[in-house]
Amino acid sequence: MDQLMFSLYFQYEDVSRQDPLLKPNHANVLEVPGSCKIIVVPKTTPSIKNGKLAMEISYGQKLKQRASTGKSFRSNPFLGSNKDKKGYVSDLA
Structure with missing residues (x-):
């Protein structure tokens, strides 16, 4: 218990x-x-x-396992970071 x-x-x-x-x-x-x-x-x-x-x-969300974790960090659109088409950060530097 x-x-x-x-x-x-x-x-x-x-x-x-x-x-x-x-x-x-x-x-x-x-x-x-x-x-x-x-x-x-x-x-x-x-x-x-x-x-x-x-x-x-x-x-209420289904969790998914992604194949690659390199692009798993979402970027804030107001910070002006480099993003790909899906809104993921392309450089983590």
Whole structure:
């Protein structure tokens, strides 16, 4: 039981609460969407990881695994960084 509570606490404090703050399109913390509730589904298939499932439930987005991580950082359009057609930063220097 303690392990379950620790994993839920870790998921909320280190992933669910911090992830919207790391998105580059928010000018201040008041623009970050809040979570009104966290739903825990105990009976899931073993192939789904808990963190991925929690992110899909709380934000309503399906997470994808990208083949290349070199262009995974989104750029802020107001900073004038070099971007490709999809809005990804092409140089990380």
